[in-house]
Amino acid sequence: MPTISRRKFIQASSASYALLAVGCIPGTSKEEIANVSGIPSESLNQFITIDTKGTVTLFNHRPEMGQGTFQSIPMILAEELEVDINTVIIRQSEANRELYGRQMVVGSRSIQSEYMKMRKIGAASKEILIQAAANRWKVSTESCRAENGEVINADGDKLSYGELVKAATQIPAPKDPKLKDHKDFTIIGQPIPRQDIPLKTNGEARFGIDASAPGMLYASIERSPVFLGTVKDINKDDVLKVPGVKHVFKTQRKVYGTNREGVAVLADNYWSAVQGRKALKVEWDQKGLEKESSETILKRYKEATKGAGDDLFTIGNPTNVFKNAGEVIEAAYEMPYQAHVPMEPMNAMVHIRKNDAEFWGSTQNPNGIKDYISQTYNIPEDKVTINYTFMGGGFGRRSMTDVVEEAADLSTKSGTPVKVVWTREDDQTQGPFRACSYNVCRAVLKDGKVNALEHKVVAQEIRNQTGDKNTAGRQLMGGINTHYNIPNQTVRGLLQKHYIPISYWRAVYHSTNPFAHESFIDELAYKVGKDPLQFRLDMLQGHERFKRVLELVAKKTNWKDPKPAHTGRGVALAERSGAHFAMVVEIVRTSEGNVRVKKITTALDVGTCINPDTTRAQTEGSITMGLTAALHGLTIKNGQIAETNFDTYPLLRMDESPEIETHIISTDASPDGAGESGLPTVAPALANAIFDLTGKRIRKLPIDLRNLT
Numbered sequence: 203m204p205t206i207s208r209r210k211f212i213q214a215s216s217a218s219y220a221l222l223a224v225g226c227i228p229g230t231s232k233e234e235i236a237n238v239s240g241i242p243s244e245s246l247n248q249f250i251t252i253d254t255k256g257t258v259t260l261f262n263h264r265p266e267m268g269q270g271t272f273q274s275i276p277m278i279l280a281e282e283l284e285v286d287i288n289t290v291i292i293r294q295s296e297a298n299r300e301l302y303g304r305q306m307v308v309g310s311r312s313i314q315s316e317y318m319k320m321r322k323i324g325a326a327s328k329e330i331l332i333q334a335a336a337n338r339w340k341v342s343t344e345s346c347r348a349e350n351g352e353v354i355n356a357d358g359d360k361l362s363y364g365e366l367v368k369a370a371t372q373i374p375a376p377k378d379p380k381l382k383d384h385k386d387f388t389i390i391g392q393p394i395p396r397q398d399i400p401l402k403t404n405g406e407a408r409f410g411i412d413a414s415a416p417g418m419l420y421a422s423i424e425r426s427p428v429f430l431g432t433v434k435d436i437n438k439d440d441v442l443k444v445p446g447v448k449h450v451f452k453t454q455r456k457v458y459g460t461n462r463e464g465v466a467v468l469a470d471n472y473w474s475a476v477q478g479r480k481a482l483k484v485e486w487d488q489k490g491l492e493k494e495s496s497e498t499i500l501k502r503y504k505e506a507t508k509g510a511g512d513d514l515f516t517i518g519n520p521t522n523v524f525k526n527a528g529e530v531i532e533a534a535y536e537m538p539y540q541a542h543v544p545m546e547p548m549n550a551m552v553h554i555r556k557n558d559a560e561f562w563g564s565t566q567n568p569n570g571i572k573d574y575i576s577q578t579y580n581i582p583e584d585k586v587t588i589n590y591t592f593m594g595g596g597f598g599r600r601s602m603t604d605v606v607e608e609a610a611d612l613s614t615k616s617g618t619p620v621k622v623v624w625t626r627e628d629d630q631t632q633g634p635f636r637a638c639s640y641n642v643c644r645a646v647l648k649d650g651k652v653n654a655l656e657h658k659v660v661a662q663e664i665r666n667q668t669g670d671k672n673t674a675g676r677q678l679m680g681g682i683n684t685h686y687n688i689p690n691q692t693v694r695g696l697l698q699k700h701y702i703p704i705s706y707w708r709a710v711y712h713s714t715n716p717f718a719h720e721s722f723i724d725e726l727a728y729k730v731g732k733d734p735l736q737f738r739l740d741m742l743q744g745h746e747r748f749k750r751v752l753e754l755v756a757k758k759t760n761w762k763d764p765k766p767a768h769t770g771r772g773v774a775l776a777e778r779s780g781a782h783f784a785m786v787v788e789i790v791r792t793s794e795g796n797v798r799v800k801k802i803t804t805a806l807d808v809g810t811c812i813n814p815d816t817t818r819a820q821t822e823g824s825i826t827m828g829l830t831a832a833l834h835g836l837t838i839k840n841g842q843i844a845e846t847n848f849d850t851y852p853l854l855r856m857d858e859s860p861e862i863e864t865h866i867i868s869t870d871a872s873p874d875g876a877g878e879s880g881l882p883t884v885a886p887a888l889a890n891a892i893f894d895l896t897g898k899r900i901r902k903l904p905i906d907l908r909n910l911t
Contacts, residue, residue, distance in 0.1 A: 248301040249279060249320075250327050256351055256364030258285050263295040263302040264312045265566055266398060267593035267600065268823070269877045270816035271312045273396040275320055277812055278313075281389040282324030282382060284348040285363070292397050297568035297588035306567045308601045308706060310779040310875025313812055317873050325379035327370075334369040335361045384810070384870045391868060393815040398592070408591050410564030411623065413551045418619035419448055421612050422475040424482050425464040425632055428841035430701045431486040432463050441467060441481050446474025450482075453611050455604040457634055457703045459668040462604075466612050472623060491701060492841035496638075499838065500536065503640035503660045503698060507534075511658055511694030512674040515682075518690030523654035527646040533725060535643070535718035536902040538835030539843075540636035540707055541629065541851065546594025548629055552609035553619035558585040559610075560619075564593035566600040574603045575610060597827070598706030602634070630851060631843040635836065636707030637662045641718035646690075650730045652741070654690035657682055657719055662698050664705055673697065681712030681776055681882050682719050685748060686741040702838065708827055709878040712778045717903065720774035720886035725899065734890065735761055735773045747807050748775060750867055751784040754805035758865055759786040769800075770895025774886035779875025782807045783821075785883035787891045788860075797892065797907040799829065799860040806864070806879045809871035821864045821880045828884030830854040835904040 251259040260276035272292060280287040295302055304315070328348045335353035336343045338361065345356040352360045401407035426432070438450045449468040454461045467478035524530060551562040552575070559575045568590045576583040593600055605622055612620040624632075639661035646654040659678045666675060674695025682693050707713060727737035735756055742748045752775055756762070765771060768791040775784040783806035790800045802825055811817050830853055837844045845851035864880075889900035896910050 248295065248298075249323050250283065252363050252367045254364045254367060256362045257291065258283070258289075258351065258363065259291040259293055261293050261295040263305055264316070265305065265307050265564075265568060265590055265593060266294070267307065267564070267566060267596040269307070269310070269312070269820060270396060270813065271307065272398045273394070274313055274812045274816060275316060277389050277394065278317060278320035279324040281387055282321050283328050285351045287389050287394055294590070297572055297590060299569045299572075305569050306601065307596070308566055308598060309710075310781075310877035313873045314780060314875050317810070321381050322379055325381050326375040329376050329379050330370045330373040331363055331366050333373050334366040337369065338366075390810065390812055391814070394813055396813075396816065402592070409546050409594050410551075410562065410591050411546055411549045411594070413549075413562035413589070413591065413621065415551065415553060415560075415562065415619040418551060418553075418621050419468040419470060419616060420472040420475040421466045421468050421609070421620050421622045422472070422479040422625070423453065423464040423466045423608060423622065423628070424479050424484055425462065425628070426484075426486045426488065427631065428486065428488040428492050429633075429703065430460070430462070430491055431488045433465060433484060434487050435485040436465050437481075437483045440483070441478045444469075444474065444478040444481050446470050447478040449616055450478070451612060451615050453608050455607040457602075457604055458664070458705070460701070460703070462632075462703070464608070466608070466622075468612060468616055468620065476625075488841065494700075494702075494841045495839055496538070496837045499638065499700070500640065504534075506660050506696045506698065507640065507642050507658055509696060511696040513692065514659075514674065514676050514679040514695045515684055515693040516691065517684075518654070520654040520656055520690040520692045523646050523690045524644065524656065527654070530644050530646055531726065531729060532642065532644045533722055533899075533901060535641045535721060537639050537641075537714045537717060538837065538903060539638045539702070539704075540713075540831050541633070541836060541843075542595075542597045542599035542635075542707060543626070543630060543848075543851075543853070544593070544595025544597060544599060547626060548599065548605050548624040549622060550605040550609040551619055551621035552606060552613045554579055554581075554610055554613045557581065558587070560587040560589065561606060562589045562591070563606070564591050564596075564600060565606075566593070566596045566598075567603065570601075571603055571606050574606065578610065579614070597708040598710070599634075601706060626848070627846045630836075631846055633843075634703035634705035636713060637664070637704040637711075639711075639714045641715065643718055643722040645722070645726055647726065647730060650732070652686070652688045652726055655686075655688050656692050656694065657715075657722075658694045658696060659711075659715060660696040660698060661711070661714070662700070662702075662704050663695075664710070666697065667699065667704065678711060679715065680710055681715040681778065683716070683776065685745045686723070686738075687743060688741065708824070709778055709881045712776060712878065712882040713828070713831065716774065716776045716882040717885040717889070720776070720883065721889050721899075721901065724772070724774075724886070724890040724893070728893075738773070738775065747782040748777075748784070751775065751782050751805040751807050754865055754867065755784040755786050755803055758805065758863065759788070759803050761786065768895075770891040770893075772887040772890025772892070772894055774883040774890065776882040778878045778882055780809070781874040781876055781879045783879050783883065785880065785887045787884070787887040789888070789891045789895055791895065795909055797895065797910050799858075799888065799907075801861040801863065802829075802884070802887075803863045804865070804880050804883070805867065806876070807867040807869065808874045808876045808879070809869055810873045811866055811868035811876075812873060814866050814868070817866055817876045817879075818864045820876050822862045824878055824880035825862055825884055826854055826859065828881035829860075829888070831881075831903070832885040832888055833904050833907065
């Protein structure tokens with residue numbers, strides 16, 4: 203990826219650059235920034251630079267993994283700065299917490315958290331440029347305006363930003379600049395082509411797997427197929443005879459506090475490293491965990507539901523209602539483990555030296571890597587260089603530092619830069635994974651309405667995999683819609699702890715819980731003889747955002763019209779990262795008697811939509827990933843993952859992909875996260891459509907679309 207170092211910025215400034223130092227994190231002075239970087243404050247800006255020729259460079263400070271921040275954050279800056287986003291240069295920033303604050307990308311929070319900050323930085327930059335022009339003309343700032351990289355006065359005189367930038371750097375930036383009205387936006391809300399797309403299609407973009415360094419060695423690591431297996435013996439001497447192999451080391455990485463051991467083969471090229479790994483014979487101590495299976499896990503989960511669980515949410519008195527109910531409706535839902543499988547396999551390159559260190563790779567968490575290396579190897583943080591690139595997908599997997607830990611350990615042992623590359627089988631079988639879960643829902647109906655509802659979630663919890671806490675946290679209730687007007691509701695968590703590693707997977711628990719909750723709401727609608735979409739609307743009086751998306755998706759799918767023959771339709775709704783969305787899945791019966799997903803329609807309310815093309819692409823990607831997860835899953839056999847590659851754990855193929863239609867509701871409200879919108883509703887809407895077509899309730903994922911009767 204093209205980058206410009208701070209040193210090169212200073213070198214350039216001696217010729218034609220005057221860098222506009224107004225892009226400070228609120229509360230950070232120019233002097234403080236200079237102390238961090240060790241260069242003069244008048245020559246530094248972490249978000250916006252303008253040279254004397256008027257060329258504007260905007261920095262995106264959040265890693266780009268396909269979600270669109272590379273362009274979206276500069277779009278926000280450009281809107282308030284009044285420059286043409288199509289002519290600015292966009293660059294990726296360095297990893298520097300003091301300059302940029304939190305840089306981790308996770309939970310679709312980048313735009314949501316940075317929106318107002320970027321607007322203020324852009325607006326403050328514009329105001330000091332206007333002030334510089336007003337000073338030169340000896341007029342008031344009120345008589346001047348900014349437009350397309352120029353300041354224009356009442357007489358029509360113009361000065362370009364390039365002509366003003368040197369003077370502007372001497373003017374203090376306002377702390378509370380005036381922001382534009384939404385109705386005056388010309389960039390935000392427009393479907394502007396992304397600058398990173400051509401780079402990714404012509405091969406110019408660099409990803410972590412492209413990284414190289416002089417003298418580096420490649421590492422391929424054999425790990426126990428049974429989780430938590432430890433090394434007892436290896437045939438090291440035999441492996442060292444393989445051409446190109448330089449070292450064989452035992453190594454380890456931590457996954458949420460638990461050590462995972464492996465044996466690394468280091469070679470001067472990747473092919474030799476893999477060949478050396480194939481020659482490895484490792485004796486593992488599997489600690490008796492090879493007896494674990496999906497069946498044994500499910501048995502324990504079912505047994506756990508007999509307990510009351512921990513109270514995660516309660517309104518009214520559901521306990522009393524259930525105690526005195528004449529009839530209680532109950533259903534249980536099962537969901538499997540899922541792998542992240544980003545297109546770019548996991549990789550990291552690290553060089554640990556005596557007094558400094560360097561990382562190259564694709565990561566969602568650049569400052570987390572800097573922290574890890576600095577603290578583990580006692581290297582000052584400013585001596586740790588993080589070279590982060592575009593990512594070929596992440597989905598939460600690249601928020602972790604475990605692959606970096608392996609590379610750093612092996613670099614220390616070998617004295618060279620080491621590039622660790624996971625195979626597809628490594629990624630799919632070693633995890634960490636999305637948690638499997640078992641959900642039990644109960645309800646009491648009264649006068650055609652839901653009087654009480656209980657939702658029990660039985661699952662591992664990401665933040666509590668090895669700790670002493672034995673209670674479930676609120677994270678376990680993610681995606682359960684408690685906004686339905688049900689007077690007595692409760693969500694109970696039943697924490698499970700075992701050795702299979704889990705982590706954040708796109709939408710996290712929103713990818714599992716809504717399958718149970720929205721399927722169960724559908725069951726209740728049919729139980730009282732009501733249309734399932736209207737049943738939801740009736741329970742959402744007072745919640746305008748959910749009503750908006752549900753009414754819109756009903757309109758766009760002609761929900762009230764008669765269905766064509768051999769067609770089924772299902773509806774579901776959810777909220778994730780503030781975005782509210784409703785979905786209708788349409789399926790058809792094929793001539794072979796199977797079911798095919800024909801069309802998926804989603805309406806989403808994301809508040810202010812920065813770039814509708816990006817939001818639409820993210821929704822389509824979420825739906826595709828959600829449909830893949832609805833149709834395929836991982837199983838545990840003999841203590842290990844049974845599906846080792848795409849032949850047994852396939853991604854959705856093009857001929858399986860339905861038509862996807864996305865309708866975006868953009869408002870003046872602050873932006874919400876759109877990177878996971880759509881995924882939580884795919885499985886329940888599909889299951890509800892299958893019932894609509896066949897009369898068969900689906901309560902277990904994955905779904906087999908063949909011969910559904």
